[in-house]
Amino acid sequence: MTDTSSLDLMAPAPAQARKETTAGNYFVSNYPPFSFWKPEFVQEAHAALDRAPKPGTPLGVYLHIPFCRKRCHFCYFKVYTDKDSAAIKAYIDAALKELQLYSGRPFIGGRKPSFIYFGGGTPSYLSVSQLRSLTDGMKALLPWDAADEITFECEPGTLTDHKLKAIRELGVTRLSLGVENFSDHILEINGRAHRSQEIGRAYAHARALDFPQINIDLIAGMVEETEANWRECIEKTIQLQPDSVTIYQMEIPFNTTIYKQMKAEGKLVAPVADWETKRGWVNCAFAELERAGYTVASAYTVVKNEERTHFRYRDRLWAGADLIGLGVASFGHIGGTHYQNEPDFEPYLRAITQGRLPAYRALTPSEDERLIREFVLQLKLGRVSGAYFQNKFGVDIRQRFSVPLRTLEDWGFLKVAGDAVALNREGLLQVDRLLHEFFRPEHKNARYA
Numbered sequence: 001m002t003d004t005s006s007l008d009l010m011a012p013a014p015a016q017a018r019k020e021t022t023a024g025n026y027f028v029s030n031y032p033p034f035s036f037w038k039p040e041f042v043q044e045a046h047a048a049l050d051r052a053p054k055p056g057t058p059l060g061v062y063l064h065i066p067f068c069r070k071r072c073h074f075c076y077f078k079v080y081t082d083k084d085s086a087a088i089k090a091y092i093d094a095a096l097k098e099l100q101l102y103s104g105r106p107f108i109g110g111r112k113p114s115f116i117y118f119g120g121g122t123p124s125y126l127s128v129s130q131l132r133s134l135t136d137g138m139k140a141l142l143p144w145d146a147a148d149e150i151t152f153e154c155e156p157g158t159l160t161d162h163k164l165k166a167i168r169e170l171g172v173t174r175l176s177l178g179v180e181n182f183s184d185h186i187l188e189i190n191g192r193a194h195r196s197q198e199i200g201r202a203y204a205h206a207r208a209l210d211f212p213q214i215n216i217d218l219i220a221g222m223v224e225e226t227e228a229n230w231r232e233c234i235e236k237t238i239q240l241q242p243d244s245v246t247i248y249q250m251e252i253p254f255n256t257t258i259y260k261q262m263k264a265e266g267k268l269v270a271p272v273a274d275w276e277t278k279r280g281w282v283n284c285a286f287a288e289l290e291r292a293g294y295t296v297a298s299a300y301t302v303v304k305n306e307e308r309t310h311f312r313y314r315d316r317l318w319a320g321a322d323l324i325g326l327g328v329a330s331f332g333h334i335g336g337t338h339y340q341n342e343p344d345f346e347p348y349l350r351a352i353t354q355g356r357l358p359a360y361r362a363l364t365p366s367e368d369e370r371l372i373r374e375f376v377l378q379l380k381l382g383r384v385s386g387a388y389f390q391n392k393f394g395v396d397i398r399q400r401f402s403v404p405l406r407t408l409e410d411w412g413f414l415k416v417a418g419d420a421v422a423l424n425r426e427g428l429l430q431v432d433r434l435l436h437e438f439f440r441p442e443h444k445n446a447r448y449a
């Protein structure tokens, strides 16, 4: 194991680094910030559906399955733990109707999806028959035969052998297991529904079923995490030999149970490790995984075999792919317009029943905002190619971003070499907070979500 005292050698963070974990968003998943997406722009998303796609733009489908066995204390997603089978059936029917509303529009332009993502919530919460009716319906509307990646998020405790076999038969190529931690105590105290025994059993069976790619998700800095336990988590992960490992640093957005508890107790600091410690834990995990033969592929991901293991959903989205976002609170991008669906169950179902697309807020970024979006998202990979931006936007990123690039260079996190921009490990470990330097002035220091 890496001695974490080596963390002391990391470049000092600039003055604005948040040391303690306080409430708010850390992870940057899109740009411009969601707080700038508005109901009055939804019409632009509708108009985009009537235009033919830009030639060569890949199309993806994301479906949010908002059901979970329990709500984790750190969860900030739209999830329901109280829906019965009738409500779940109504939801599946609505998602299929929603896809139907898209499928005939000029925006599709004869395209078939090249990637599909089932996220949540817990997609594996659905029964085998619910999964079959859902995916049969989706394939009938937009066939999956051109899709080279179908990702399915799972909570280990929901995976019976029978269900895993069915998931494999549906055509899933990338199974993503929400392990988060291997300690039963930490899983319990953070409100997770599964336990370590279920991880081992589900993983072994998934391996036996020969899924092309199995990813394990971990979270660095769960409540009561310790260095010793984190090291054990890394060891156990390496023993399993997944194709990829995704590690998030614990953040406490305002809609989490942990934040509500903090507020009730009048506390400003969350009961989790500070940011330096969390970065140190991810650094340690990356070093150990590299020693075990893995390669760091992004700020959050290591892969066992770089040639074979891809994450098309991420790479295509970060390069401006179109995405049909289906389901409650889902995010999509169509023909240059971002949108998000109704964030609550009943309004979502009502819109579909009325034959309307359920987008409730949207934004059409300017050309410069699109450039910033792709630049900041691709910077999470650790390296950005100037030629890509020159070809696509006709812009030299060294000039467009000369000020923030110099700032990050001065802070010791980044180098510009030739036409490429590359973060060092220290920069990569805290990339999300550095990305704000590239935002337009009106988006800096603005509410993100």
Ligand code: SF4
Binding pocket: 067, 068, 069, 070, 071, 072, 074, 075, 076, 077, 079, 120, 121, 122, 155, 178
């Ligand atoms: S399993 Fe995932 S989506 Fe469900 S409550 Fe936990 S963190 Fe949220």
